[in-house]
Amino acid sequence: MIGVLALQGNYQKHIQILDTLNIRSMEIRYPEELDSINGLVIPGGESTTITDLMNRIDFFQTLREFSKEKPILGTCAGLIMMAKSVPDSRVEPLGIIDIEIDRNAYGRQIHSFTDKLSVKLNGKESQITATFIRAPKITKVNDEVEIISEYAGEPVAVKQGLHLGLAFHPELDKVTLFHEFAFKSQFINETKKHHAA
């Protein structure tokens, strides 16, 4: 079972992607619900709103603990929330991926765009369509972080340990490869365990 953080944002589109991969999913609105899932998507939305709602119900500590063992996939606002550092006091990131983020760095909505990207994941290179909506930029990347895609010479997708962070929205272009990579192995383990039991 994979959770999709449903405090605010386009969580439904992520559930549709997980559906197409035959991965069972549930919406997550309370910290205790993290106990019943094997991985989490933090969707796009507004990072100020997500910070505010996470603070009201003490999500931060539980999520940091969760990230030590289970994979998290963050897109756009989700990437911002996963960063180590965001120089903007309105957002409190979780510090799961060792990067620094500049919010809305591509500009306002009229500068939002779609373009082709090349992604290196699991030793395989894939071409995808990526949509950037008021997207953040990854401005600093620590050594332990692997850059899996770049756009105009700048990192737009990163991996650290189990976790993936994307500045764009694969769920808007029905791109399944990130969800598949982040969760399919978890899902297989879960099924195996189930069979063993």
Added chain:
Amino acid sequence: MAEKGSYEIKVGLAEMLKGGVIMDVMNADQAKIAEDSGAVAVMALERIPALIREEGGISRASDPQMIKDIQSAVSIPVMAKVRIGHFAEAQIMQALEVDFIDESEVLTPADEHNHIWKHDFTVPFVCGCRNLGEAIRRIGEGAAMIRTKGEAGSGNIVEAVRHMRQVQSDIKKLSVMDQDELMAGSKNMGAPFTLVQQVAKLGKLPVPNFAAGGIATPADASLMMQLGAETVFVGSGIFMSEDPAPRAKAIVEAVTYYKDPKKLVEISTGLQSAMKGLDMSEIPEGERLQERGW
């Protein structure tokens, strides 16, 4: 080559606003209160609907300086209203780089027959509707988001409920029609046929559907979400109340936890008085904002 301003990119921003609250604000200070309270976007306008109703006169798009002040005060998307059919106001708002334009019945209409051809713009538009035909006409013109109109500035949820129920019921009817009934359905609604076919097939609008007009309490927000809204707009409900910041925070939380009555008890406890509001019988027919738009 990067593509900008496509219909998918416009709808993409509307998707990101789901499960949130968009708040009407009249200056940078109110915009900051809205952002600190968890709003996903602010709607900049010179007078919130309750004041427009009180003061009368012609309501136009906002002063660019006021929009600029709000844009520099907050990091969330800034929306602005333009008059129905006033594409020059919309061109100015696009040049200001607002994130979304609301072609709104709350302002005095500039054209009594035609709405703006919204496909010509890079910036996305939201438009109001009272039924499915009106929603589909606006989508046909290029709206990337629909909101039910309700009765702005009334503090009365009854019209928002009426319009949301109407849209949902119209969609249900379409979705059980046979192919050979859809053309008559399209004719009766006065809505473009290919979009009617698409809605019948999807069983929902092809763009996000938000609720507006009369939301004043956390319970109002929960009601609209349960009726099928994907986000709520709160206009006069916040800054005409006795406690704007706590009320704004409460409505934000009510949209996230709209299905959890125990949580809603907690959220609704301890607020001061909501805006006074108006019964629909107190608003003469000719003065109802929802009747603007065609």
